[in-house]
Amino acid sequence: MPIREDVLVVGGGIAGAASAISAARTGASVRLVTHKKSTLRHASGLIDVLGFLPGSDDPIVYPYSALSDLPDEHPYSVVGENAVREGLDLFDDIAGDAYRGGHTGKNALVATHGGTVKPTARYPKGAAEGLASTNRDTLLVGFRSLPDFDASVACEHLAAAGAPFAVDGVQVDFPGDFRADAKVTRYAKALDRNETVSAFGKERPAREALAEAVRPHLDGAERVGFPALLGDAHADEVRSDLSSELGAAVYEIPMGPPSLPGLRLEDLLFDALDEAGVRISSGNPVVDYTPVEGEHRVKSVTVDRNNQRVPLHADEFVLATGGLVGKGITSDRESVSEPVFDLYVPHPEDRYDWWDQQAFGDHAFAAFGVVPDEELRPTDADGEVEFDNLRAAGGVVGGADFAAEKSGSGVSLATGYLAGRTAGEAI
């Protein structure tokens, strides 16, 4: 008796979760299979829809209005504005109070740890006080043991970018006796549990000690931005304690990997999957599939469990394995490919055309991925649907350079929502 569900989703990131939840909402039974921890731990935790049009440096104010300016092969053009809005609605529903920005169709401007300003559609509650569009004197705090964030550099960048507020940056020592190379998660844990640390000649709770370290540098600042390590399970409490200690608003600046806001978003999504009754199998990769004899349909996918091959059956499948970083798209010295179904992934013959000489140039590889039809079913080189019951969502879908456009989460939500819903309705 094989393990069987109506819909099977491969991939545990934003696209996989959105697919599984929207499929479950049609009443279908759903299983989500995910191999490793998703790339959310590398992600900022921000939910972008569209920040820039391809080839343009002007930040977009109204992302929905700009969708029509995208090329035809862009995933947004494929699914249409309505799916993008529905995808965001799905996210708002999942995130509830944990995220902000749903009150408006405009992009918010969030300052990053590099001191750049990123147009984004939704941001974690912890980042809310830090919006670059509000005019309040700001102090940025960096820690000497965390070279990923240099507050002075970030503050110079912000000033140069024309931030409408006075901004100052300071590097302090994180109070307490931590390793010189302690990870953000270690600091987060210390604040979460309000561990007793020894600092300034006495033992005191970590939150109080941290406020003490920052206080001399406040200089009338109305808000204080820290790298995103202010707690994990009790992040709200950590911020509010620091805020009352300092007499200023406190917010988190999104960071690179390992990113706590990304990890918190992952928790949020997995709680929602549970809530929706989705079954989850994690820890083993999907490596292959079996077609239905004589039809253009997938019968089952094969999970590799420590060298055993276990088939998982379903009526409908969604592929949400990510792009090049998530390893849903892979490459060798010859070609670029999709490893599970060997789907068609267009790319230049000569691998020296896959990238641009300039680091921030126009890289072809950034948009590599499968080519979907209007129902998000991957097509072959002749434009024919490969399998009637296989849809693709998120980074594995080609045509978007999400790093340049700031469109990653939005594409995942829109395609995930649509792929999951149509898969569920096909049952």
Place this chain on the structure above:
Amino acid sequence: MSDAESPGDFGTGPTTDYDDDFEPVEVFPEGDLDLRPGADNCYKCTACDTSCPVAEVDDEFPGPKFQGPEQWRLKRKEDVEIDDSIMSCSNCMRCDDACPSSVPLSQMHNEARGEYVENQMDKLSTEYVRNRILANYGTLARVGSKVPRLTNFVMGNSLVQQVNEKLLGITAERDFPEFAQETFREWWRDRGGNKVTSEEKRIAYFHGDYSNYNTPEVAKAMVRVYEAFGYEIAVPEQRCSGTPMFANGMLDDARRGAKVNVRNFAELIEEGYDVIATCTSCSMALRQEYPELFDIDGVEDVSANTYEAMEYLRIHEDLDAAIEDAEVDMGPLAYHAPCHARNQGLDRQAVELFRNLDGVEVEDVGDSCSGISGTYGWKEEKYGKSMEIGEEMFEHMDHAKGEVGMTECPTCSMQMEHGSGYPIKHPMEVLAEAVA
């Protein structure tokens, strides 16, 4: 075939299908084991470090990224000794599960730990002796279980516990697990072995030491369930799976046991048996660590044909249908998924399966490590850290609806009981109640 030998094997790493005319440069001389491809796949994203339960509470511990790829590289360049912090790794293997590039972290840790114990550890030190005793618990259990009442009485004596702590560094805080009055193997022998014969449905049971000496009720539940589904069961001669030995760098001890296990189980596999284990660390060892660490004839066959007991039934039987009309009298259970279950993708199966079973309500107590990690939490100097790691789980258990716990792992169950006072069940016992 381990990930280390072929990182592109499962389509998860970069493929290594090079042109014939492309010869990768040999930077390091080949050792017994070339872990270079694994080390090269590490792109320093720190996912492993942030999922390490020890690093989270131990400011002295540099984390899996250093213990694995970085230390491996350092050693290739010059004659650097293995850092003694490797002994603080609890072998929970969460780093394996976190790594997006399939770097064989736990394998690297096991190799490094083995080397450290072999070349750098003083064989007369208390630490070595203590680790050896803990790692070879099965040997002690064989003796102790002959006179279970006496052993339980002696080991439960607080004076003995104090002496153990002072002399050996085995924490006095924990109560030794009680030996059963009758081992599983004695019970199996007395009932005359298998009750069901079948040509098609055959399993060979790897009971490990714990369900043989301490919790035969788990093994018996497995027998009831499998016989209800019509399986012929074999219980061959076997040794400890080696899990506590890997964690203590005692690779020679582990290899000796592995040889016996591989020989006896490989023979049965040829006769059409599949191997099942009720302990998730045992199934993990046979599946992953054996082929990674040992070159024994038949080791690949054993790895490819070993399953966790419930996982096997879910693949081969319709368990959902089997429990659909059943009812048990269990009430709410606080379930903890062991790290080693997580690594085999089994952390959700008990929760999902029992979702539709009347008379039981399974509540997951979160995804933290229990903190005991086999022998780790038994060490006097690690006890505090072990309890700190487990704090989150204890908190969840405390808030859970039920006052009975459930887990697949023997040492996780010790930790759960120790921190909460709840009695602990095994999912097999719940399943037996429902179908047998």
